Amino acid sequence: MPFCPKCKSEYISGITICADCDIELVEELLEDEHFPSEFYSLIYTTGNSIEAVMLKDNLDSAGITAYILNQQDRNYQGTNNINLIKVYVASSDASDALEYVESLKNTEINLSLDEENEQE
Numbered sequence: 001m002p003f004c005p006k007c008k009s010e011y012i013s014g015i016t017i018c019a020d021c022d023i024e025l026v027e028e029l030l031e032d033e034h035f036p037s038e039f040y041s042l043i044y045t046t047g048n049s050i051e052a053v054m055l056k057d058n059l060d061s062a063g064i065t066a067y068i069l070n071q072q073d074r075n076y077q078g079t080n081n082i083n084l085i086k087v088y089v090a091s092s093d094a095s096d097a098l099e100y101v102e103s104l105k106n107t108e109i110n111l112s113l114d115e116e117n118e119q120e
């Protein structure tokens with residue numbers, strides 16, 4: 001069931017916008033419980049845990065503390081196009097981190113996704 005990330009109202013499926021807050025609903029609130037949006041920013045999502053760890057390592061070495069939230073359900077393992085591994089940073093680091101992600105995209109981090117997708 002979709003939830004509003006702001007007011008936490010639960011909606012029936014099919015609804016995508018909270019009528020009260022006028023913002024997009026999310027499928028679950030897990031990330032907000034761990035990484036409330038007042039303090040953290042989601043900077044990257046991937047289905048590849050290795051990629052997430054590499055990104056975190058890269059950010060850490062750039063002096064930006066990153067946090068990985070893995071919401072992959074065991075039932076969905078092998079379904080590679082579900083991006084349920086999320087990388088968060090503190091909101092104050094978000095713009096630096098996003099810049100860093102962009103620069104990585106242009107260089108090395110594209111790497112392993114294609115090979116991963118070929119595994120059945």
Ligand SMILES: [Zn+2]
Pocket residue numbers: 004005006007008009018019020021022
């Ligand atoms: Zn709402």
